[in-house]
Amino acid sequence: MRSSTATEELAIDARELVKTYKGEIRAVRGVSLQVPRGSVFGLLGPNGAGKSTLVRMLTTLSAPTSGSASVAGYDVVRQQRQVRRAIGCIAQNSGVDVQATGRENLLLQGRVYGLRGAELERRADDLLDRFGLGSVGRRFVKTYSGGMKRKLDVALGLVHSPRVLFLDEPTTGLDPEARSEMWEQIRALAWDQGLTILLTTHYLEEADQLARSLAIVDQGRIVIEGTPDDLKSELEGDAVSLELAQGSDTEKAVSVASAADRLTDVSADGLVLRGRSRDGAGAVPGLLAALEAVEISATSVTVARPSLDDVYLRYTGRSFTAAEEAAAQAERAGQEKKGEAR
Template sequence: MSDDVVTAHQLVKTYPKGIRALDGLSVDVRQGEVFALLGPNGAGKSTTIKILTTLARPDSGTVTVAGHDALRRPERVRRLIGVVSQRSGADPVATGRENLVLQGRLYGLRGTDLRRRVGELLDRFDLGGAADRAVSTYSGGMRRRLDVALGLVNRPRVLFLDEPTTGLDPQARSAMWAEIARLSADEELAVLLTTHYLEEADRLAARLSIVDSGRVVVRGTPETLKAELRGDAVHIELRDHTAEPVARAAIARVPGLRDVTLDGRRLSARADDGAAAVPDALAGLDRAGLAVATVTVARPSLDDVYLRHTGRTFAQAEVGAGAEAEARA
C-alpha cells in the first residue's frame, strides 16, 4: 500500500491571455516527510498549492489528498489539511489567542478541548507571552509562527506551506526553519512547502521537485540530485562584462571543463577536478584579455542542479519571471 498522502498527476492550468501556469505537473508527498516544490517566482508553485488545497480547479489532471479525490470531495479534504498561505490569514485586530480560538471553533472544537489545543499551540510556538496582544503588534517572525499554529489547530494530516519564510529577516527565517524541521518529526504529518530559496529546500526537504514553467524538470533527494553532478562547480567572476561566445572560446581548450555558462560577469562551469582546471582556465582568460576578479571551487549545489536541467541559473530564471510578469501586466 502506498504511503503517499498527496498525489497529483498531470495537472494543467491555463489562465486568461493563454498563460499556461501548469503544464502537466505531477507530485507525490509521503507520510511523515517534508517535500519541497522549488522554483523561481512564476514557476507554478502557488497554482499547484491552490489546486491541492481545493482553492482552484485544474483544466485537467487528478488530485488525491489524504485518501480523498480533491476534485470530487473537496469538503472532505479541507477537514484534513492545514494551509499557511503567503499572506497572513490572522486577524490583525484580534489577539493571537482569539485567532486560534476562532480557528478551532471553525473546525468544531469547543470547551476544554479547544482551550487545551490553543494552549498547546501557544506554548509550542513560543507565543504565550504575546497571546493576549493584538496581532498587529507582532513582529514578522511572530506572525509567521502564529500562521503555522493556525494551520495546525485541526491536527491535519497534511500541512501546506506556501513560501513560509518570504520577507522574514535571517534570524526569523532560521527560527522558522527549525520549527518546520520539528514538524517533520511527527510521523502522522506530511509537509509540502513551496520555496524559491535554494538553501531552504536543501536544508529542510527530504525530497523535492524542481519546477520550471509549470513542469517538474527533476525530482529526488537534495543529496542525490547534487551527487548526480560529478566533480566540482567552478565559478569565475570577471572584472567586466563580456559576450558569452568570447568567454566560451577563451576556455574552450581547457581540459576537464564542461557546461560553461555566463550570467553577467559570472562564468560557471563543471569540472572533474576543479582545483586542477582553474590554472588553465585563468591562463585561457588572460590570453583573451579577460581580467578575473574572483575564483571559487565548490561541491555541487541545487543551483548547479537547476542550471543543468534548465540551461540557466536560478538567478537568471528569477529575472526572467519578473520580466514576464511586467509584460503581462
C-alpha cells in the same frame, strides 16, 4: 468513500495536472507528484514557476483544467470538503486578524473546524507554547513582529490537527534569525509528529535543509525530482564560477573555457562564466591563463561543491538567479500593462 488502499499510502497523489487561464496561459503543464505520508516534500522554483498554482489545485482553491489528484486519500474535485478538513494551508500572505489577539485568532479558527470548550482552549494554549508565543498570546497581533505573525499563521493551520500541511513560501520576508526558528519548527512538525508537509520555496538553502525529497519546478513543469543529496551527487566534481570584467566577450570566453583542460559543462550567465571540473582548484590557473591569452580577465573566482543552483542550471539551462530576475521582470511588465489598460 475514501480512495483505494494503495492511494492512501500516499499523502498526495497528483497525475498530469494542468491549469490553463483564459484558455491560453498554462500555469501548470502536466505535473505528476507522489508524496509519501510523514515526509517533507519541497517544490523549488523561482516566483512565477507555477508552485502556488499547483498548491491551489491540491488544496481545492482552484479546479484543475485537466488531470487528477488526491490528498489524504480524497479526490480534490469530488471530495473537496473532506480534503479541506484533512489539510492545513499556510498561504504566502498572512491570514491572521491583526485586530485580535493571538489566542483569539486560534480560538476562532478552532470553532470553524467544530472545536469547542476545554478541548479548544487547551489546543490554543498548546500551540501558543509550541511556537514560543505563550507570553504574547493575549497581545494584539498588530504588535507582533513579522516572525511572530508567521509562527501564528502556522499555528492556525494546525488547530484541527491536519494530516497534510501545505506551506507556501513560509519564510518569505523573514530575517535570518526568524527564518532559522521557522526551520526548526518545520523539522519538529515532520520528524517528531510525523506530519506530511508540502513546502514551496524559492530559497535554495531552505529546500536543501528541510526537504527529504524535492521537485524543481520551472515554467509550470517538474524538470527533475529526487533527494537534495542525490540530485547534487549527479554533478561530479566541483563547480567553477568566474566573474568576468566589464566589457568581456562572453562568447569568446565560453569558447576558450570549453577548450580548456579539465573543464566541462561551460556556460555564461551575463558576465558569470560557469563550468565543472573534477579538480576545480587545479583547473583554475590554466583557465585564467587561457583567458588572459585572449585578453579576457576575471574579477573573481569561486570553486565549490555542487549545489542546488548547479542542479537547476543543469536541468533548465539558466541559473536560479537568472530565473528569479526573469520572473521579476515579467511581473513588472504585467503590472505596467495593467496600468496602461486603466
